[in-house]
Amino acid sequence: MTTAILVVVAVVVVVAALAAFLLWRDPYALIRAEFARERMALGLARRVVDIDGIRWAYAEGEARDADAPVLVMVHGFTGSKENWYPVARRLRGRYRLLIPDLPGWGESQREGVTDHGFAAQAARVAAFIRATCDRQVVVLGHSMGGGIAAVLAAREPGLVARVGLFDAAGVRFADNQFGLDVLAGSNPFGVHDRASLAAYFDILFHDRGALPAMPWPAPAILIARRRRDSAFEQAVLDDIGRGPEQFLPGEEAARIRQPALLAWGAHDRVIDPSAMDLYAAKMPQARKVLLDGSGHMTVMEQPDDIADAIERLLAAAPVEQGAHA
Template identity: 65%
Template sequence: MRWRRALYAAALVAAASFAVVAVLLWRNPYGLVLADFHRQRIAAGLSRDSLVLDEHRWVYAYSNEAPAGAPTLVLVHGFTGSKENWYPLAQRLRGRYRLLIPDLPGWGESQRRDGGDYGFVAQSARLARFIERVARPQGGEVVLIGHSMGGGIAALTAARYPREVDRLGLLDAAGVRFRDNRFGIEVLAGRNPFAVHDGASLQRYLDTVFFDAAAKPTIPWPADAIYIARRKRDAAFEQAVLNRIGRGPERFLPGEEAQRIRQPALLLWCRQDAVIDASAMALYAARMPQARRVLLDGCGHMSLMERPDAVAQAVAALAGPP
């Protein structure tokens, strides 16, 4: 009889727990995705913090576990991305360098303002102030690493705010007129090749940004439906950003101003990148002759997730010894 009472009690606890989770998901379905992001951050050994800067609340992951005077790496995500994209790389760099991994304003957990400007120019100015406020007080050099859209923002930040950036890394970076591919043609035609509105478009999105099938994430039910719903709500915002960084007058500004970049630099691409064609690396290199070039094979647009060991090695070579 005792084991029956214990089993009954356990069933009641499980039912109550399920009910609590169900209510929380009903109130905030995206909380399930955020809970998994929390799990990933803890697994990567990172903490979380926030601050209000220029009327935007920034949320960022960080690690101060590093030797005294170690460089601070500021890692900036791309279009439709978030700080979580950097966690595989962070696991390989934590302990050697201080890490600051923000959600850019408008993206992830950071604040978005209706009608706000989230193009290259506005975001580079915000990023410079974030570095000044959060990274510089840590001491040591600031190494700014940007991926995709974040690469264009990082390039413009290094060019326009050189006192805030000691070294620069561009991974599969936007901001130059690369060789035509399907992604670029669709952007110029006014479409969003990353748009997600159902299961098929979600799979197409993942197939576009990832080349290595082993690195491609799986999004199980019900997280897939929750993620799709979030991306549908973000559709107008994504188009507004593309209007600035993909079709507007500032779309090639990072590449044009890259000739002003004097800091030691890294250019890293994947040969099979179907988003920012690898021809972009040579265009940046022509304006940044001091940059070391690394071309990886067997990966697509998400080099930081598909080849984190190789990317970590290249970033460590740029940042120098801790």
């Protein structure tokens, strides 16, 4: 064996050993690496910013036109910024995209962040927007992020030009098993083994083809991470699903005057589609889109339709003063 080959073999062995050591120390690094690969494939940059003592991680996509609208995409409960990547793929380049991990989730800071209710997170997102943008923005929120977006749009009309709510939490929708379980004190999204991981995805997705690939050893890594997060998830549900703020977004929605979009999966087993009409009753200016063939994860199951709906929201005329009772 030549010296050059021996050197290559030695380097490969060292790299493999180092990778094995790093995965042993932090198994979730494998999933973060896949997220980073997806982000770079979309041409998004990873950014980190400290705002009021909280570290935010976010993905940013620049627009070809400096005057293009700014879209702020807010993820839901147990989610992260990566949930929005399928939609970002359709909109990149035409708009500036800001896709944060909310405090407590993803790569953003959890330590020291004690209130994860709709009002506190809406105030934090407002601070994030002011720190990263110099103009009004379009806020798009999914699930828990939709409830946050509703409160933000109602309370910060000078900051939010338009708002999109996708399968949004925050109203008393028709009873389903998920909602009853939350009100009873449990976490229907809890994951502790392979069976509960499969159940978690079954609740979220109607179109199983939209599920992200989970090659070995990703399922085991994700299960371990979700076990560690179980107490945190319950605390967040106490704030948004069982506490005094559980219906705050629906109450605040009556104050939203901006052009608005409501989009729901017709087969949503988390936030029942009846929630869309409850929001619409408070927001008569909102355009409604019901997506057949989609469950709760509309932003991943039908990203083309979601992107088209967002484009229509951006093209909508401003709401006339006095048109909203």
